[in-house]
Structures are given as C-alpha cells and as structure tokens.
Amino acid sequence: MVKPETIASAANPLIKDVRRAIARGGLTSQGWCVAETVHLLEEALRSRCVVKQVLVAESDYDQLPRLGGIRVAVLPDELMQKVSSVEASQGVIALVEPPEWKLEQLFEGRAFEGRALVVVLDALQDPGNAGAIVRAAEAFGATGAIFLKGTASPFNPKTLRASAGSLFRVPFLYGLDLEIARAAFEERGVNLYAAVPSRPGAPVRAVADADLTAACALIVGNEGRGVSREWLGVAEGVSIPTMAVESLNAAMAAGILLYEARRQRSRV
Numbered sequence: 562m563v564k565p566e567t568i569a570s571a572a573n574p575l576i577k578d579v580r581r582a583i584a585r586g587g588l589t590s591q592g593w594c595v596a597e598t599v600h601l602l603e604e605a606l607r608s609r610c611v612v613k614q615v616l617v618a619e620s621d622y623d624q625l626p627r628l629g630g631i632r633v634a635v636l637p638d639e640l641m642q643k644v645s646s647v648e649a650s651q652g653v654i655a656l657v658e659p660p661e662w663k664l665e666q667l668f669e670g671r672a673f674e675g676r677a678l679v680v681v682l683d684a685l686q687d688p689g690n691a692g693a694i695v696r697a698a699e700a701f702g703a704t705g706a707i708f709l710k711g712t713a714s715p716f717n718p719k720t721l722r723a724s725a726g727s728l729f730r731v732p733f734l735y736g737l738d739l740e741i742a743r744a745a746f747e748e749r750g751v752n753l754y755a756a757v758p759s760r761p762g763a764p765v766r767a768v769a770d771a772d773l774t775a776a777c778a779l780i781v782g783n784e785g786r787g788v789s790r791e792w793l794g795v796a797e798g799v800s801i802p803t804m805a806v807e808s809l810n811a812a813m814a815a816g817i818l819l820y821e822a823r824r825q826r827s828r829v
Contacts, residue, residue, distance in 0.1 A: 565633040568616070569640065576636075576644060579616070579654065583646045586688065586717035593656040595718045597647055599624055602655040604726025611658035616641070621652030646718055659716060662732040667705025668749055668776070669732075677751055677776040678703045678822055681742065683792060684711035684783040685811055691715065692723025693812035694781065699727040701819035702826070706733040707742055711783075739791055752777040753796035755788040756818055758808040768799040773822040774829045781815045 568576060582589040589595065593613055596605055603626055605612050614632040617625055618641035625633070636644070641652055668677040680698045685691050691713040698706050708715055715721070715728050715735050746753060752775055759765050773779075780796055782788030788796070801809060801817050808814070 565617075565622075565635050568634045568636050571640060571643060575614075575634070576640070579656070580644055583644075583718055586719070587714050588659070588716045589656065592658070594659045594716055594721060596655040596657045596721055597645060597653070597718055598651045598722065599626070599653045601721060601726055602626065602653055605655055605657045605729055608660075608726065608729035610660060610729050613656045613658060615656070616644070616654040618642075618650070618652030625653065647722075657729075660729060662705075662734060664734060664745060666732040667707065667734065668751070670702070670704035676774070676826070677705070677749065677778075678773075678819075678826075679705045679707060679746075679751070679778040680815060680819065681707045681709065681778050681780040681792075682712045683709050683739075683780055683789050684786070685781065686711070686713055687784055687811070688713040688717040688719035689723045690784065690810070690812040691717075692720040692725075692728065694815040695720075695724045695731050695733065696727045697812070697816040697819050699731045701816075701823040703731065703819060703822075706731055707737050707778075708733060708735040709739055709742060710736050739789065743791075743795060746778055750776065753780065753792070754778070754799045754818075755780040755792050755796040756782065756814050757788060757793070757798040757800055759800035759802065765798045765800040767802050768818055768821050771797065771799045773825045777822070779815070779818045779822065781811055781818070784811050 578589045582595050612631050616634050618638045620638050642650055667679055680703050695706050757765055780788055780792050
C-alpha cells in the first residue's frame with residue numbers, strides 16, 4: 562500500500578469536492594463515483610473498476626483491504642463523519658472511476674443464450690429504489706438497465722449503496738431519451754412490457770401469463786405516476802396479482818418481474 566497521507570481540514574479541495582458530489586447526488590468534479598462503505602470498496606476492486614483514491618477514518622484504517630498502489634488519505638473521525646452521507650459511517654469512502662457502457666452492451670449477455678433482458682427505469686426518483694432495481698437486475702440475469710431522463714442518477718451515492726455494487730457490473734445508460742430507447746428496442750425486435758397495477762374492471766394480464774422468454778424489456782414507472790403514457794401506448798401492460806393492496810413498491814415490483822423472467826427462461 563502507498564504510504565497514506567493525512568487530511569485534517571474540511572477546507573481541503575478534495576474534501577470539498579467529495580462533499581459537493583454527495584450533496585448533488587452525482588460525480589465529483591473529476592468524474593469519480595463516491596462509493597461509501599468497505600463493501601462497496603471491495604465490490605469495486607472485485608469488479609476491476611479503477612479506484613482512484615480511498616478516504617478512511619483514523620479509527621477504521623485497519624479494516625482496509627489490500628489496496629496495492631491506490632492512494633489513501635486518513636481523516637480524523639470527526640471530519641469523516643462530516644463528509645459521509647451515512648448516518649452511522651463505516652469510515653471508508655472510495656473514489657471510483659465509473660464504468661462506461663455502449664448501448665449495444667445492454668443487449669448482450671451470457672445467460673439465456675444471449676436473449677436480452679433489459680430493465681427500464683422510467684422517471685424513478687428515489688435513488689434507493691433505483692439502486693435496488695439494478696441489484697435485482699444482476700441477481701436475475703438482466704443484460705442491462707436504462708435510466709431514462711428524470712430518473713435518479715446511478716452515480717448518486719445512495720443509488721450506488723442500494724445497488725450493493727451491481728452498478729459496477731450491470732451495463733447501464735443514464736439520461737436516455739424515451740424515444741431513443743424505444744427506437745433501440747424496435748430496431749432489435751425487443752418485446753416491451755410495462756408494469757401496471759391491476760384494477761377491478763380494467764383487467765391486465767398477469768406477468769406469469771406473459772411470455773418473457775424472448776428478448777424483452779421490463780419498464781418500471783415513477784413511484785407516484787407509474788409508467789409514462791408514451792410507453793403504455795407501445796408496451797403490453799402486465800401486473801403482479803396482489804391481495805388487499807393495489808400496488809407495490811417500485812423496487813419490489815421490479816424484483817418480482819425480473820424473477821418471473823428468470824423463472825420462465827430457466828425452463829426453456
């Protein structure tokens with residue numbers, strides 16, 4: 562490990578940059594992700610992402626994994642607590658170069674004989690939901706994720722934490738226009754399914770009755786408004802049968818849809 566430096570002032574330019582990135586919910590001025598917790602540091606290393614620097618609280622220095630030639634800055638515990646966005650900070654922040662993906666990579670994958678399974682986040686605003694959906698996407702073999710315009714940033718530290726490191730590995734694009742996404746799906750013959758609630762008098766096909774074995778995209782809508790009207794005009798609505806409640810949390814619904822796709826594909 563490179564000999565660590567010490568940062569003791571909140572006025573340090575790097576500290577100010579990291580705090581701004583956390584407050585904005587995005588990247589640092591140098592384009593680095595703010596990955597808090599030892600787990601995310603380990604996930605970044607396991608995913609072969611470039612870790613630019615690690616900030617660590619004095620009392621947590623001994624918990625760092627082997628870092629090779631990565632720069633390390635040690636902060637007083639009080640300063641680390643001010644920098645961290647986590648109420649009970651683990652005392653470790655990794656600054657990670659985010660992976661870059663091309664559109665075509667979202668439709669590739671080793672699982673299911675290369676049949677695309679893309680999850681589309683349609684104006685989801687809660688970073689916790691967004692990150693949890695990407696985690697479920699990796700768990701159930703999705704080939705990629707699209708964060709449409711109006712969706713929480715994948716580079717928000719909260720999104721990254723909720724993904725538990727999946728955002729280091731699942732191909733994704735951020736800020737895509739709806740029309741560009743639609744054209745990409747149409748060009749590749751990808752079937753579109755939109756998650757919608759099942760209401761009395763307006764029957765919708767249950768997701769278990771839809772054919773998710775072919776290349777498909779699963780569209781999960783905004784927490785309050787649901788899937789955009791533009792998608793509902795071109796995608797088939799599918800619902801998750803529930804009892805007593807009309808709809809589910811966006812991340813939970815996405816997880817169930819992705820599991821159903823995995824279940825169907827494992828039987829083909």
